Amino acid sequence: MNGSYELSSDLEEMEAPVILFDGVSKEYVKGIRAIDNISFKIRKGEFVFIVGSSGSGKSTLIKMMMREIKPSSGRVYVAGKELSRLRKWQISKYRRSIGVVFQDFRLLHDRNVFDNVAFAQRVIETPTKKIRRQTPRMLSIVGLAEKHKSFPKELSGGEQQRVALARALVNNPSILLADEPTGNLDPKNSWEIMRLLEEVNRRGTTVVVVTHNREIVDVMQKRVITMKNGVMISDNEKGGYIHAKN
Amino acid sequence: MPRISTVGYSLKQGVKNIKRNRMFSLASVGTMTACLFLFGIFYFIVANFQFIIKNAESSVGVTVFFEEGITDSKITEIGRAIKTRVEVSEYKYVSAEETWENYKQKLSEEAIATFGDDNPLENSAHYIVYLNDVSMQDALVNYLEDLDGVRQVNDSEEVAGIFTGINRVVGYVSAALIIILIGVAMFLISMTVTTGISVRKQEISIMKLIGATDFFIRAPFIVEGVLIGTIGSLIPLGFLYVMYHRVVQYITDEFSNPYQTLQFLDVSTIFRTLFPVSLALGIGIGFLGSYLTLGKQLRKIN
CATH class of the missing domain: 3.30.70.3040 (Alpha-Beta Plaits)
Structure with missing residues (x-):
């Protein structure tokens, strides 16, 4: 599965990839590769699961897409931009085109639901009027309009993740990255979040989900990229969870 | 150019930082007050000493x-x-x-x-x-x-030599004292901002992930430093104004003599220089203390 894409021919395709990994490797410690020569492309509007056991390199892939880290070799393109070439001031602008959801929600506990979602807009300097209009709309999409005054500690795990999702989506990102979004949730809440992610994808957002949840991957029948020990061992267009043998 | 709403947000967050970080903020304001109070006292002494020397010089x-x-x-x-x-x-x-x-x-x-x-x-x-x-x-x-x-x-070479020497010593001592006070105040502001950043570590990390600009992340901390500097300079200025007025009045009443050998600068002359200098020192120390700390601390947060 590893190898290099012919970049020129890829870009000529009708649907250019919105995310492209081209022979990407990462060494955190010299000589030890966290990911090794990874190449894949994700087209606009796709829903992709990245699966694999702990230490397989899934999180490294997500961190590279967020431009938290740079590859040691190879190139990562998102929306046509090579991320390694972004200057410091361009990174913040780039991140505005991406929504991120984490396993631990990462909400601000001293602010209520409304303010947590408004915060994402405030950070990118959205006018206050627009924030007042967009926040309630986004909260009703994730089913939390009634709880806009509640603080995170007053919400269930599922509700907290929905707030995180609303925060990630409120700025209309073209890509949504979800790192183990159901990792801390019970099955009922996990399915609610996945249904929301599917709805977001149906509206045109490219969704990349890193997960351990076999049931969800098997049932949803989306594209699945499987990682093992830093190497991509499969990329199935409509697949289930593959358990990699050691 | 930042939006007005962003400026308002930064100001609000700066005030919130001070409240959230109450003990450190109070310590910083207290130290700044003490430093600038000492600076003011020193300035009173230096300015009046020079005034008295100037008067004496004119009789040489x-x-x-x-x-x-x-x-x-x-x-x-x-x-x-x-x-x-x-x-x-x-x-x-x-x-x-x-x-x-x-x-x-x-x-x-x-x-x-x-x-x-x-x-x-x-x-x-x-x-x-x-x-x-x-x-x-x-x-x-x-x-x-x-x-x-x-x-x-x-x-009168000897007298001239003594006056010139005293002026020089006063100049050196005041410069040294000011440098030490500035150093202490900047250290405290830096500690306050460092604590503020560690308290808001998660928030800053989220801000970075969702695309906040460097300016947006730094502005509340700069506001915090500048506010501490401003408050820390206005409090001692108020004290000094009242104190100077009363002390000069007391000395003039108690020790006045027909030869007017003890003459002091009046309060408005003193504050014409002391007010802008103290305020600029307070704001400058607050700004620099927070600005220099931010670069170092923010790099540690992903």
Whole structure:
């Protein structure tokens, strides 16, 4: 599965990839590769699961897409931009085109639901009027309009993740990255979040989900990229969870 | 150019930081207050000392004696030459008769009687020249000695040396004290901002992930530093204003004498300089303390 894409021919395709990994490797410690020569492309509007056991390199892939880290070799393109070439001031602008959801929600506990979602807009300097209009709309999409005054500690795990999702989506990102979004949730809440992610994808957002949840991957029948020990061992267009043998 | 809403948000967050970080903020404001209070006291002493020295300097004169048989027109010419010098604040002519009359006051009746109608100080007509700055005395004396018609120039080199020396020491001590105070205050502001950043670590990390600009992340901390600096300079200025007024009033009432040897600068003259300097120091220290700390601390957060 590893190898290099012919970049020129890829870009000529009708649907250019919105995310492209081209022979990407990462060494955190010299000589030890966290990911090794990874190449894949994700087209606009796709829903992709990245699966694999702990230490397989899934999180490294997500961190590279967020431009938290740079590859040691190879190139990562998102929306046509090579991320390694972004200057410091361009990174913040780039991140505005991406929504991120984490396993631990990462909400601000001293602010209520409304303010947590408004915060994402405030950070990118959205006018206050627009924030007042967009926040309630986004909260009703994730089913939390009634709880806009509640603080995170007053919400269930599922509700907290929905707030995180609303925060990630409120700025209309073209890509949504979800790192183990159901990792801390019970099955009922996990399915609610996945249904929301599917709805977001149906509206045109490219969704990349890193997960351990076999049931969800098997049932949803989306594209699945499987990682093992830093190497991509499969990329199935409509697949289930593959358990990699050691 | 940031939006007005962003500026408002940064100000609000800066105030929130101070409240959230109450103990450290209070410690910083307290230290800043103490530093600038000391600075103010020191400034009072230095400014008044220099004022008193300036007054004393103006009483230190250079005496210019003329050659024997000099004409009145030549004396006037020398007077004109003295007038053109920038270091001269004032000069006056004292005739031989006036000199003798003044000297007579120091002698007994018997001693005066021995001179009869003679003037023993016949050749003592002179100019007394007062200076703007006593450190310029040497240059003036050299100039005067070279003038045609001048026999002798008497200066007060020792007094001039003492005043110049004191001025220099006061300048060095004040510079050293100010540098130490600035260092202490900046360290405390830096500690406050560091604590503020560690408290808001998660928030900053989320901000970075969702695309906040560097300005947006830094602005509340800069506001925090500047606010601490502003409050920390306004409090001591208030105290100092009231204190100076009362102390000067007390000293003037209690120790006044007909010769006015103890003269102080009035409060408005002192504060015309002290207010903007203290405020600028407070704001500057607050800004620099937070700005320099931010770069270092924010790099540690992903």
